[in-house]
Amino acid sequence: MSSYYVTTTIPYVNARPHLGFALELVQADVLARHRRTRGGAVRFLSGTDENSLKNVLAAENEGVDVQDLVDRNAAAFAELAAPLALSFDDFIRTSRDPRHRIGVEYLWRRCAEAGDFYRKEYVGLYCVGCEAFFAESELTEDGRCPDHGTEPQQVSEENWFFRLSRYQEQLRELITSGRLRIEPESRRNEVLALIDSGLRDFSVSRSRARARGWGIPVPGDEEQVVYVWWDALGNYVTSLGLGGSDTDAEPYRTWWAGDGERVHLVGKGVLRFHAVYWPAMLLSAGLPLPTRVLVHDYLTVSGRKISKSAAAGAGSGAGSASAVDPAALVSRFGTDAVRWWLLREVPRVGDADFTEERLIARADADLAGGFGNLVHRVVTMVHRYRDGVVPTATVSTTATSELRAVCARAAGRVDAALDAFDYRAAAGAVWTLVEEANRCIDRTRPWELAKAERGAADPRLDAALAALVAACREVGEQLRPFLPDAADRIVVRCTPVDGRLPESEPLFARLGG
Numbered sequence: 011m012s013s014y015y016v017t018t019t020i021p022y023v024n025a026r027p028h029l030g031f032a033l034e035l036v037q038a039d040v041l042a043r044h045r046r047t048r049g050g051a052v053r054f055l056s057g058t059d060e061n062s063l064k065n066v067l068a069a070e071n072e073g074v075d076v077q078d079l080v081d082r083n084a085a086a087f088a089e090l091a092a093p094l095a096l097s098f099d100d101f102i103r104t105s106r107d108p109r110h111r112i113g114v115e116y117l118w119r120r121c122a123e124a125g126d127f128y129r130k131e132y133v134g135l136y137c138v139g140c141e142a143f144f145a146e147s148e149l150t151e152d153g154r155c156p157d158h159g160t161e162p163q164q165v166s167e168e169n170w171f172f173r174l175s176r177y178q179e180q181l182r183e184l185i186t187s188g189r190l191r192i193e194p195e196s197r198r199n200e201v202l203a204l205i206d207s208g209l210r211d212f213s214v215s216r217s218r219a220r221a222r223g224w225g226i227p228v229p230g231d232e233e234q235v236v237y238v239w240w241d242a243l244g245n246y247v248t249s250l251g252l253g254g255s256d257t258d259a260e261p262y263r264t265w266w267a268g269d270g271e272r273v274h275l276v277g278k279g280v281l282r283f284h285a286v287y288w289p290a291m292l293l294s295a296g297l298p299l300p301t302r303v304l305v306h307d308y309l310t311v312s313g314r315k316i317s318k319s320a321a322a323g324a325g326s327g328a329g330s331a332s333a334v335d336p337a338a339l340v341s342r343f344g345t346d347a348v349r350w351w352l353l354r355e356v357p358r359v360g361d362a363d364f365t366e367e368r369l370i371a372r373a374d375a376d377l378a379g380g381f382g383n384l385v386h387r388v389v390t391m392v393h394r395y396r397d398g399v400v401p402t403a404t405v406s407t408t409a410t411s412e413l414r415a416v417c418a419r420a421a422g423r424v425d426a427a428l429d430a431f432d433y434r435a436a437a438g439a440v441w442t443l444v445e446e447a448n449r450c451i452d453r454t455r456p457w458e459l460a461k462a463e464r465g466a467a468d469p470r471l472d473a474a475l476a477a478l479v480a481a482c483r484e485v486g487e488q489l490r491p492f493l494p495d496a497a498d499r500i501v502v503r504c505t506p507v508d509g510r511l512p513e514s515e516p517l518f519a520r521l522g523g
């Protein structure tokens with residue numbers, strides 16, 4: 011199987027992480043874990059975007075050193091690994107990691123050699139919150155940033171520009187031919203429309219003074235700092251050692267320059283950067299492109315947008331009710347409940363609304379009431395009717411053969427749903443196993459078979475119990491990418507020790523009381 015490299019975007023660290031970003035982390039984690047369970051070579055990267063002017067301003071607001079603020083908040087992102095059960099292999103910090111600056115300088119020089127930079131006097135409207143220039147047509151009627159509701163600054167200075175316009179046709183061809191896949195299709199169409207509207211060259215540096223000296227200096231021009239987006243996008247290859255003293259860095263060759271998949275997970279708000287700017291930078295540098303860009307929508311919390319200002323309230327500390335702290339949520343409800351809500355409830359297309367009530371209801375219905383209840387029933391019956399020994403099936407009935415057929419198809423259904431970037435369908439495919447196993451219990455009625463047994467074991471009861479234990483094991487196996495810890499517990503419950511299944515204990519606590 012070819013290599014599979016999957017990345018999250020790297021968030022700004024001017025504030026602590028919120029639930030919206032946890033969605034992306036968990037989605038990427040599922041893809042990575044899923045490929046590993048299928049025996050593939052996987053690398054999963056996350057990290058933090060630290061060279062932003064926003065961090066400088068947030069630090070000024072708090073009256074602390076920029077590096078201190080960045081270190082503190084970056085740690086909060088890296089530390090999500092334990093509560094969210096994230097399995098990333100690497101975590102890059104763009105202000106600290108020596109690989110990053112070397113790689114960004116290398117990328118810059120490659121684009122410069124391609125003749126894609128030029129200096130130009132620039133006057134524009136700049137939103138610091140977005141770290142992006144806006145055309146007046148892109149602002150609200152009263153001239154504010156549509157995301158931040160703030161008035162952009164007039165900025166006038168000489169910058170380095172990148173010849174994005176040169177790559178318009180090439181990008182269009184790469185996307186329409188499917189060599190660069192952007193999904194879902196509505197997002198692909200959005201990118202094509204953007205390309206067709208005409209790509210303008212964009213500023214890729216700012217004056218050192220305006221950047222307050224924070225960021226990566228432009229190679230050969232110490233008075234300019236590399237535009238934070240240009241620098242941040244590079245993390246997907248700088249973390250692989252691109253441009254290092256070993257220019258033929260092994261990780262880069264394996265994960266980026268080989269024939270494997272290179273998958274970026276991104277939120278809809280940064281689509282343009284990942285589906286237009288980044289591929290153009292790579293084309294300019296003569297490097298391979300990502301193979302897929304998977305775009306997720308956003309979460310709302312109790313009907314309110316997780317606003318960037320709420321999530322990233324510079325120094326506001328208290329934030330707002332709409333900025334849910336994922337680590338705090340896990341400490342109250344557990345990793346399984348939080349991951350399951352994110353995976354089972356968030357649709358492939360469209361925003362999803364988070365409330366604690368929904369998380370609790372979903373966990374109690376599916377985890378305690380579904381997975382937990384099924385495994386408990388089956389293990390209890392094996393103990394009651396067969397003294398804990400999982401019987402061997404010598405016959406099959408319609409009910410047991412149908413259940414085995416559903417189990418045999420489960421992996422394929424999960425594969426197909428995840429390949430279509432549809433977590434809800436993938437989690438639903440595992441859930442189908444629970445429904446079918448419960449249906450098998452209703453149809454075979456093991457308690458009646460057991461009651462009618464006189465001396466000799468009824469092979470139909472053996473067949474039913476064997477198929478049900480196998481189904482529970484399959485639930486555990488297929489659940490691994492989604493709920494790694496719960497999956498382990500389920501498999502343990504269904505695995506005999508010294509010939510007998512362990513006594514049943516609750517797998518999940520009820521959250522709703």
Ligand SMILES: [Zn+2]
Pocket residue numbers: 137138139140141155156157158159
């Ligand atoms: Zn903005």
